[in-house]
Amino acid sequence: MQSIFVNSIRRRQKELSKMNELVIFGVPKLTSQRRKVEIPKPAYNEVLIKVVATGLNPKDWKFVKRRDETKALNAGDDIAGIVEAVGDKVFEYKPGDRVAAFHRMGEPAGAYAEYAIAPFSTVFHLPPSISFEGGAGLPLSSMTAALALYQLLGLPLPTVPGNKDIPLLIYGGASAVGAFALQLAKLSNISPIITVAGSGIDFVESLGAATHIVDYRKGDVAAQILAALGGKKLHHAFDAISGSKSYEIISEVLVASGGGKINMVDPPEDESWTWPAGVEFSRTFVASAYGQKHAHITQEQAEKDGEFAYFFYRYLTYLLAEGKFKPHPHQVLDGGLDGVVQGVQNLHDGKVSAKKLVARIADTPGL
Ligand SMILES: NC(=O)c1ccc[n+]([C@@H]2O[C@H](COP(=O)([O-])OP(=O)(O)OC[C@H]3O[C@@H](n4cnc5c(N)ncnc54)[C@H](OP(=O)(O)O)[C@@H]3O)[C@@H](O)[C@H]2O)c1
Known part of the structure; x- marks a missing residue:
């Protein structure tokens, strides 16, 4: 009886350590899959962010166009969200901070997920006047x-x-x-x-x-x-x-x-x-x-x-807070993560004019 109880707690703990991420591959056409993976852990110089919104970039299709299902990639690199945890060397950010960040392109723990990782040097505070959706289009571009x-x-x-x-x-x-x-x-x-x-x-x-x-x-x-x-x-x-x-x-x-x-x-x-x-x-x-x-x-x-990037991102926080720099206009995709692959396809097809496509994680069915 006791071992059934312990096993069920372990199962629950295991579930809690998992998150959804969306991966994309491009052979024969752009396709995406949602999968359950471990929530990543930040290294000494990294920040773990609970993603609220993520911005799409033309590089997303460029990075996946020759990948088949076995090499599918969580191609998101623009993160806007709330700091969940920080590595030992990180002193500027703490859990609960509103931030935007640039994820290392092509590496695991990208932004098309519930949690993502970025090096602390490419994380910056989002002033209260900047929404997560607006902030999601800022880091890479x-x-x-x-x-x-x-x-x-x-x-x-x-x-x-x-x-x-x-x-x-x-x-x-x-x-x-x-x-x-x-x-x-x-x-x-x-x-x-x-x-x-x-x-x-x-x-x-x-x-x-x-x-x-x-x-x-x-x-x-x-x-x-x-x-x-x-x-x-x-x-x-x-x-x-x-x-x-x-x-x-x-x-x-x-x-x-x-x-x-x-x-x-x-x-x-x-x-x-x-x-x-x-x-x-x-x-x-x-x-x-x-x-x-x-x-x-x-x-x-x-x-x-x-x-340069270290200081420019921090300067960007100042410019945003002062109203001297504005996010690009954005369009929120239907379906959260499930809308990303169509958005990436639209970027590929040259159908997006003068706006950032943004996915809100909470809009994803079932999340
Ligand atoms: N090397 C890097 O590190 C790096 C980083 C970021 C982006 N990029 C690349 O930079 C390019 C732009 O990225 P992005 O995110 O800024 O794209 P984006 O916002 O999606 O670009 C769409 C815009 O491109 C404009 N456009 C398309 N063809 C044009 C032309 N012939 N002349 C003038 N404007 C034209 C369109 O303007 P209109 O609406 O007026 O038609 C449209 O609004 C992409 O190829 C991307 O992969 C490279």
């Missing part, structure tokens, strides 16, 4: 924009006083990354800021950051950018789209300006592409926010990016 502008293009931070007469092109102003770059460039007092958008133009206008908005649907984008420059030279460009020949258009403008820097979020689609003389290419890969090296940066740059 805002960091990509910040790394590109400040670490790779070498533009001045908003903390540097004065107006900066530095013509800047942000290609893709309605995308999450591009819109965050626009907000940051405005905070840095950079001018003129030229951006390229299409159906998201109204949203881009509402940001009040770009001095010139080029409509890519009107054709000859390079000519429109040159007209917006009005004779000024362009030496800095952030290509937040890195597709649809954006880098060819940007190169044309840089060459007409006597050369300059282009930073891209993806490598050129055309593998035979060679950069014209005077055009200096760099690539942002947001994994450097936790110090991870990649093909286009040195170990030293990755380590510096890791330190």
Whole structure:
């Protein structure tokens, strides 16, 4: 009798140590499965977060498109929620804190789950004015924009006083990354800021950051950018789209300006592409926010990016609290985690304009 009782307590304890996570795989088409796994435990430098909302990113389909069921991945990297537990070295966060965080991409304990893990350096407090749903769209895309502008293009931070007469092109102003770059460039007092958008133009206008908005649907984008420059030279460009020949258009403008820097979020689609003389290419890969090296940066740059990310996330909390920086508009998906795979498919199909797709864990049937 006693052993039946003890066994039932053990079973209950085992159930309590488990959580739901959603994994995605891409062969032959994007598919997801919910499964029960152990609640992860934070290492000495990590934070365990009870996920309230999670944001989707185009990289989710890029990371799973060649995976079959055996390699299905919990691909969520944007976490907004409440701190559940912290590792021994973590001093800034405690259970109960409202936070957002960037999970290490491709690793276990991702954000498409009831609990997720992030290194403490990529966790930041969410001010009371920022909802979990808004916060869920911030970590990955805002960091990509910040790394590109400040670490790779070498533009001045908003903390540097004065107006900066530095013509800047942000290609893709309605995308999450591009819109965050626009907000940051405005905070840095950079001018003129030229951006390229299409159906998201109204949203881009509402940001009040770009001095010139080029409509890519009107054709000859390079000519429109040159007209917006009005004779000024362009030496800095952030290509937040890195597709649809954006880098060819940007190169044309840089060459007409006597050369300059282009930073891209993806490598050129055309593998035979060679950069014209005077055009200096760099690539942002947001994994450097936790110090991870990649093909286009040195170990030293990755380590510096890791330190930059530590302070930038904390600065972001300040900017959000002061109302100087706003989350991207968001749309909450139906069905919580069960709505994620359709959302990722919509990102893949280019059906999402000027918004972040967000899943609320509590909306998941049965949770
Ligand atoms: N390397 C990295 O570490 C890293 C990190 C983050 C993101 N990324 C990549 O960056 C890209 C953007 O990500 P995201 O999350 O910002 O995407 P997103 O918000 O889903 O982007 C959607 C937006 O892209 C705009 N767009 C599409 N084609 C365009 C074109 N030809 N010209 C101008 N704008 C265009 C659309 O603008 P309209 O609505 O105006 O048409 C749309 O609003 C993705 O490819 C993503 O994988 C890379």
